Amino acid sequence: MVLFLILLVPLLAPGAKIKEICNVIGVRDNQLIGYGLVVGLNKTGDGTTSKFTLQTIANMLQSMNIKLDPRDIKSKNVAAVMVTATLPPFARQGDKIDVVVSSMGDAKSIEGGTLLMTPLKGVDGRIYALAQGSVTIGGRNGRGGGTLNHATAGRIPAGALVEQEVAYDLYSRNEATLSLKEASFQNAISIQNILNRYYKERVAVAIDARTIKLRKPKSVSMIEFLARAGELSIDYNIKPRIVIDERTGTIVSGIDIEVEPVMITHGDIVVKIEERKSLPAIRKGSDTVNIGRNTQIQPQNNAVVTRTGATTVANIARSLKKLGATPKDIISILEAMKNAGAIHADLQII
Structure with a gap:
């Protein structure tokens, strides 16, 4: 929707x-990254085509005095993962931080797996934390991040111990x-x-x-x-800003961002904004929408009429939606208005 x-x-x-x-x-956060293995998967791990996973398993076993050719490993219960974390300012040795675990091979799922001890390094190559623990799916992607709603990425709450501090x-x-x-x-x-x-x-x-x-x-x-x-x-x-998410069609705008007189033609949609002598209007085919400021939109025959007032981005977005314009149409029209100098707010596309 x-x-x-x-x-x-x-x-x-x-x-x-x-x-x-x-x-x-x-006084800022520092990003950490590491490469590790998630084990204990129920045949949902990396297959034999992920050769780096097989080599990593062989290297780990060799560190435990078990020599094995990577080509002899057939297990599907292991997945190679990238581990990321954020080291907050003034973090001290022994503090715990959350980590995010993401598959980098062809694993179907890492749900229920256990991350083996993984060093987490900063941009300077030094180890600042060690991560290990059970992976959970569907949590939050770090502090304030989005939801991890797919089975090839998960998190470990308080899953890393800080080993080295950033001196300040x-x-x-x-x-x-x-x-x-x-x-x-x-x-x-x-x-x-x-x-x-x-x-x-x-x-x-x-x-x-x-x-x-x-x-x-x-x-x-x-x-x-x-x-x-x-x-x-x-x-x-606060500088006025319009934020547009092209992927979802979401438009976030200040309600009082005004639009200067302009005429835009986009397909069969015509947006015409004139000086205050008459109502600005948006027309699509035989349908017309008149737009004004801070008013309730009321259907009237095949038109939507509002009282006179300044034309805002909010009015335009609502009126275009009422005429059945697609999110792509609305975004294109707002971009054209910004390029024509009719909108003075910053236009941020994400």
Whole structure:
């Protein structure tokens, strides 16, 4: 089923906390990856065509003083997998983190299998964690990830032990740097001003649209300084954006994103938006839809009529859907409007 989402996203969101819109540079997650074997499968593992799996089994057995030619291995109860995890900032030795296990051979399913001890390495090639445990199917793909709803990928909650820490001495530092998640000169200046007013001295300076340099006051530690700073709220200026998922046909837009006068022809669909002398209209064949702002759409003969007002992306999407336009048609029309300069919001296609 196609989903159209028109969300109320105001251009100004007062009260956004600094910690919600900024990151502290250097305090971040690190990605880990490893290669291992899942065993204990009920004939749903890799077949003999996955030669790397057979070689891996032979190498593992050889480390246990069992020499075996890979060509002699016929087991279908083993699958070669890639193991991924996210090492959070300030993770310490002995902490447990979730891992995601994904088949890389021709296994039909890894459900119910057990991952053998697998070293997880960072981009620098060093081992930061060891993963092992029973694989579950249908969980969440890491923190905030999507659902793993197929049998060739699963997860192990708390399945890896941290063996090595990423050193970052924040306590003894006198300076830190904030990075806005979305660049904005106005937001950078707002953060600078509120921090300087709160501490009654120059502790922050915005150096560009994304970066704010901080110098802690002498009366507090860096940890306390960042904790207090993160709780301060600013009037957060949000740049309007339209997000389109081409695969599912989902459109997410602020409800007040206006469309300038324009005429677009797409197949048998004509979108004509004029100055406020008359209602803007969308026509498909003999059917017409008039569009306005913040109104209830009411069928009237073969037309859909609304009261006059500004034309928004929300109105256009609803009206096109009522005329039976496909998600591909709606996406193409919005892209054409953006390219013609009729939509000033960012258009993000995922």
